[in-house]
Amino acid sequence: MTIFGNLLYAQSGGVTSVINVSAAAVIETAHTHPDAIGRVLAAKDGILGILNETLIDVTEEPAENLIALKHTPSGAFGSCRYKLQDPERQQREFDRVVEVFEQHNIRHFLYNGGNDSADTCLKLARQLENRIGDVTVNHIPKTVDNDLAITDCCPGFGSVAKYIAVSTREASFDVAAMASTSTKVFIIEVMGRHAGWIAAAGGLASDRETNIPIVILFPEIPFDRAKFSRKVEHYVQTYGYVSIVVSEGARYENGKFLSEQGTKDAFGHAQLGGAAQVVAQIVKDDLGFKYHYAIADYLQRSARHIASKTDVDQAYALGKTAVEYAASGKSGLMPAIRRLSDAPYRWDIVEADLTDVANAEKMLPRDFISEDGFGITHVARNYLSPLIEGENYPPYSNGLPQYVRLQNKLIAPKLPTDWNSKEE
Amino acid sequence: MTIFGNLLYAQSGGVTSVINVSAAAVIETAHTHPDAIGRVLAAKDGILGILNETLIDVTEEPAENLIALKHTPSGAFGSCRYKLQDPERQQREFDRVVEVFEQHNIRHFLYNGGNDSADTCLKLARQLENRIGDVTVNHIPKTVDNDLAITDCCPGFGSVAKYIAVSTREASFDVAAMASTSTKVFIIEVMGRHAGWIAAAGGLASDRETNIPIVILFPEIPFDRAKFSRKVEHYVQTYGYVSIVVSEGARYENGKFLSEQGTKDAFGHAQLGGAAQVVAQIVKDDLGFKYHYAIADYLQRSARHIASKTDVDQAYALGKTAVEYAASGKSGLMPAIRRLSDAPYRWDIVEADLTDVANAEKMLPRDFISEDGFGITHVARNYLSPLIEGENYPPYSNGLPQYVRLQNKLIAPKLPTDWNSKEE
Numbered sequence: 001m002t003i004f005g006n007l008l009y010a011q012s013g014g015v016t017s018v019i020n021v022s023a024a025a026v027i028e029t030a031h032t033h034p035d036a037i038g039r040v041l042a043a044k045d046g047i048l049g050i051l052n053e054t055l056i057d058v059t060e061e062p063a064e065n066l067i068a069l070k071h072t073p074s075g076a077f078g079s080c081r082y083k084l085q086d087p088e089r090q091q092r093e094f095d096r097v098v099e100v101f102e103q104h105n106i107r108h109f110l111y112n113g114g115n116d117s118a119d120t121c122l123k124l125a126r127q128l129e130n131r132i133g134d135v136t137v138n139h140i141p142k143t144v145d146n147d148l149a150i151t152d153c154c155p156g157f158g159s160v161a162k163y164i165a166v167s168t169r170e171a172s173f174d175v176a177a178m179a180s181t182s183t184k185v186f187i188i189e190v191m192g193r194h195a196g197w198i199a200a201a202g203g204l205a206s207d208r209e210t211n212i213p214i215v216i217l218f219p220e221i222p223f224d225r226a227k228f229s230r231k232v233e234h235y236v237q238t239y240g241y242v243s244i245v246v247s248e249g250a251r252y253e254n255g256k257f258l259s260e261q262g263t264k265d266a267f268g269h270a271q272l273g274g275a276a277q278v279v280a281q282i283v284k285d286d287l288g289f290k291y292h293y294a295i296a297d298y299l300q301r302s303a304r305h306i307a308s309k310t311d312v313d314q315a316y317a318l319g320k321t322a323v324e325y326a327a328s329g330k331s332g333l334m335p336a337i338r339r340l341s342d343a344p345y346r347w348d349i350v351e352a353d354l355t356d357v358a359n360a361e362k363m364l365p366r367d368f369i370s371e372d373g374f375g376i377t378h379v380a381r382n383y384l385s386p387l388i389e390g391e392n393y394p395p396y397s398n399g400l401p402q403y404v405r406l407q408n409k410l411i412a413p414k415l416p417t418d419w420n421s422k423e424e
Numbered sequence: 425m426t427i428f429g430n431l432l433y434a435q436s437g438g439v440t441s442v443i444n445v446s447a448a449a450v451i452e453t454a455h456t457h458p459d460a461i462g463r464v465l466a467a468k469d470g471i472l473g474i475l476n477e478t479l480i481d482v483t484e485e486p487a488e489n490l491i492a493l494k495h496t497p498s499g500a501f502g503s504c505r506y507k508l509q510d511p512e513r514q515q516r517e518f519d520r521v522v523e524v525f526e527q528h529n530i531r532h533f534l535y536n537g538g539n540d541s542a543d544t545c546l547k548l549a550r551q552l553e554n555r556i557g558d559v560t561v562n563h564i565p566k567t568v569d570n571d572l573a574i575t576d577c578c579p580g581f582g583s584v585a586k587y588i589a590v591s592t593r594e595a596s597f598d599v600a601a602m603a604s605t606s607t608k609v610f611i612i613e614v615m616g617r618h619a620g621w622i623a624a625a626g627g628l629a630s631d632r633e634t635n636i637p638i639v640i641l642f643p644e645i646p647f648d649r650a651k652f653s654r655k656v657e658h659y660v661q662t663y664g665y666v667s668i669v670v671s672e673g674a675r676y677e678n679g680k681f682l683s684e685q686g687t688k689d690a691f692g693h694a695q696l697g698g699a700a701q702v703v704a705q706i707v708k709d710d711l712g713f714k715y716h717y718a719i720a721d722y723l724q725r726s727a728r729h730i731a732s733k734t735d736v737d738q739a740y741a742l743g744k745t746a747v748e749y750a751a752s753g754k755s756g757l758m759p760a761i762r763r764l765s766d767a768p769y770r771w772d773i774v775e776a777d778l779t780d781v782a783n784a785e786k787m788l789p790r791d792f793i794s795e796d797g798f799g800i801t802h803v804a805r806n807y808l809s810p811l812i813e814g815e816n817y818p819p820y821s822n823g824l825p826q827y828v829r830l831q832n833k834l835i836a837p838k839l840p841t842d843w844n845s846k847e848e
Contacts, residue, residue: 388823
């Protein structure tokens, strides 16, 4: 069944270095389905753009800008962290969404995000199908956390994994050269509050050809200070140096994060700090080794300059497939990566039901983590390696990558703005 | 005058992503001067390798490893932080160096380092010329701090500058997309304890085509909290977000570093922390904006994956020229970059006398910093831009850059090891 109308695309949650690749795929593919899709609109700042009726007419954008989207990190239309309230309590939000869809003849909605967005997407699908009827609502996966269910991996993750693996390898070469008289311990803090997928990628820095002593602190493995210090000491005695990859989600047996130190500054204010700093202090106090620490933070998820080609290809394919679902009248789905083989790496795309995705979280399997809890296994390597494969460099000018900023011309609003006085 | 003998090469101080390029240039160029240079030796871990007589015969290394040096970060022969003592007090060290040089027929010494190493190099030159006579001692510049005198720039700096400019641009795109409902301030801490060269490079992230609100905190400009907070608030009001580049050397009017907070942890221990964290706390306390912060640390100086081609070219040319000095019997020199024009960027190499380099430090000129102290001027841009120009990617395999580890086979020592009981 073909439904005809405009297509609305929106980006949600933490942005990545390849979410704009999915956006480009959506726009390019939509143009190949004139029977189902009229204009392509984008919501400014995710779901907020619908509620605020700040909609962008993507067809107004110069063609070269849309091409440049494929090598531009971050969310080109703006993102948001905003969760729709429960339908019973926040029926006004749904009423507003329905009004905006009707006013702008939107019959296809694609929401590009992670776990929370999948939930939002599912709620919207149910509402819109009930009230507008002929409409498709589908979800395009995206999250550096790699924790979405059904799909073998999530766009955004492969590039972060590559960045962390490359950076850990480079910094390990650095500390190895300094270790005779200076720094012996290098620490890098990586993202992943709930699961150790990104931390595991740090383990790829070491392989058969380039052996590097690496200690990984996963959120999944309760931090044991004595065991950790013994491991670090052992590596420094054996190799002269060690690199430590610590997840921001690393925690103690009692569930408390390493980063929650309850420390106060000179004025008695709670002191902010990261897990890396706590680990550094432990290395200093327990072992006395000179250390350095880095906190990758946004650098890791915006590093389009070192994106994984696998990741870029999958981000594109998933955006394209989501449009094909819309064009063929399918709704309530998320295109998901299915792995067919590790080596050579082969994958295809399958339909995942949003109900199976929305309230699930995929954790790092225990068999990805070595028995002592400080490293990754061959199972993890077989899974992770293909995801960082291939380079996909952006164009440069004057020594800097040329990332595009879209014009993002807003469509004149048609509705009153006072739909929700609490919001205004 | 041609002096014949073996050539000894050593790496010193903090390593960089291109110091091995200079090493490769030394080795390749030495082979073209068989009239002056016999074997090429390298000292393990800098000057320590001479004192400990841990010398590497570079000719034993497979040719492909030497080629791979050109794309491998860090110091392939090991580096050290060790300053020779004053000659009167530590005559034993010089005696040892002379003995090692004589035993291994070393007549040419090239020391690849920064300020401290230039001083060591000069002292050694004087001693060796007095005691061995026909010997050349020259210095190859290297420092990410970019603070060596005479030379227009220092190998290692251009690649760090590129890394910081690229990373600041990427993270700024990220925070811009998040700012409507979440993070509004992104902070990146960069190296440069004494001078703001690297911090200035963060300003390159913004240019005419890609305007980004950036606040830079230079070591040269005393930190004024009220003025800083006003600037940050202004940018957030105007653009919705802001990026802050803070030098690790940023300090208050009284000279105290921002990072010295005198804070204590729960056990009363002095709390470690960086400038980024202090700036984050100020943003939170004064303005209440949500922030994220990254600490680039070793990642910035080991990021061979995004090295500047200008930097790579200059690192090679300087290593090559230093060998040519040696081959023609010149001593006490450092090849220095001379800038002939900004655009198009043209440079050549001139001879700098080590006495002019050894005890000087080149600070960031005030006219590189904007009047309000938070940005860079066109003068700075004209200087910095050519230094980050061009990409020079390493080869990849399985998604990771292929960096080489040399075999570093040691030559059998010929001297007793108990030259300095305090050292053993």
